[in-house]
């Protein structure tokens with residue numbers, strides 16, 4: 382059997398993920414796994430029709446396709462996403478159609494599920510025969526039990542191909558909507574006061590709805606709001622995955638392009654940030670993805686703490702809950718406040734106008750009051766994951782994160798809560814007594830709310 386492995390790691394063959402692919406190859410020498418590096422070669426693949434065609438020829442001649450990549454910022458690396466965009470832009474979907482396919486990622490399990498959901502949906506959009514996905518922790522390959530798990534996964538993939546196993550789709554195709562948004566006049570003007578608001582977009586001239594929404598949003602303010610187009614910035618390339626920023630947040634691109642200055646001087650100094658873009662496949666554009674990937678120079682520490690965040694999006698966001706979750710999680714991970722998301726997918730012009738006006742008003746009001754809504758599981762769960770990773774195995778090479786986390790008081794391990802530990806020890810001992818347990822059961826509900834009384838008394 383011949384399998385094409387589409388390698389999404391910017392590190393090419395020096396990728397952690399590719400070691401997992403090598404292991405599959407070792408376990409199944411009867412099959413041929415041909416690895417094609419996508420991410421480090423994306424400029425060539427995009428600019429040289431022959432290079433792109435060679436990949437298509439490989440896919441066409443193979444029995445199955447393995448999408449193999451690291452998880453980058455809730456998704457796949459931006460260059461890998463660009464490749465996915467090229468497949469649809471160039472109308473070569475039929476090459477992938479009906480191919481058996483599977484997904485393999487490595488990560489530290491931070492939002493690996495959204496990356497998997499994305500790739501699964503892409504496979505469904507390409508009418509591929511999706512067999513399954515495997516999310517390995519970066520170091521799982523060192524464990525015999527995990528190697529066995531990987532072997533079983535790969536074996537199942539090969540068997541599905543060999544048996545022409547039936548596969549089903551999990552994601553319905555996205556349905557677009559023909560709608561020309563013509564912005565109306567602003568009903569009133571919001572004064573940002575001493576606050577600084579910045580709009581970041583990747584809008585292109587033909588994206589009339591997006592440009593119209595940005596203009597209408599800007600018209601809600603009494604003053605001028607700065608707009609920065611990611612396409613006007615000189616960004617030399619995407620994150621290389623080299624981790625050299627881990628020590629002191631110094632990126633290898635420092636001084637070589639606009640990105641770091643832009644992030645530090647425009648975004649970190651703003652109080653209100655609006656990100657505006659158009660949905661491309663099941664995410665924003667790969668340019669937007671590059672923006673997020675390059676922000677990795679900040680490490681795992683939040684770099685937009687306390688900011689008000691808004692999204693203006695054109696495209697069917699309500700059909701992609703995975704993307705909404707990513708946007709919400711991004712805000713929570715940054716300790717910023719997601720004030721709202723406005724899309725052009727429902728409603729008429731008047732409704733969009735009033736939603737944009739309302740977003741502007743909310744952003745300013747929240748910025749004035751300092752409101753940050755509480756984190757949900759997205760932020761709380763992920764925060765604990767990073768806390769443990771940065772304190773533990775990732776302390777090296779992420780020294781800058783370790784220092785930032787110490788400063789922010791992130792290392793709030795429950796082991797340090799001595800009063801609680803003593804209480805737990807005493808109560809565990811006492812609860813061995815049936816009489817004590819009976820009393821506890823009787824008083825449980827009252828005791829749970831007792832401590833709130835001191836807050837509630839007038």
Ligand SMILES: Cc1cc2nc3c(=O)[nH]c(=O)nc-3n(C[C@H](O)[C@H](O)[C@H](O)COP(=O)(O)O)c2cc1C
Nearest residue numbers: 390396397398451452453454455487488489490491
């Ligand atoms: C820019 C960047 C973003 C990352 N984002 C995530 C992430 O969202 N979730 C996660 O669990 N790991 C994340 N990682 C860690 C990588 O997924 C992990 O190190 C992976 O094993 C690298 O695989 P590779 O060597 O094949 O590129 C990120 C790493 C980098 C450099």
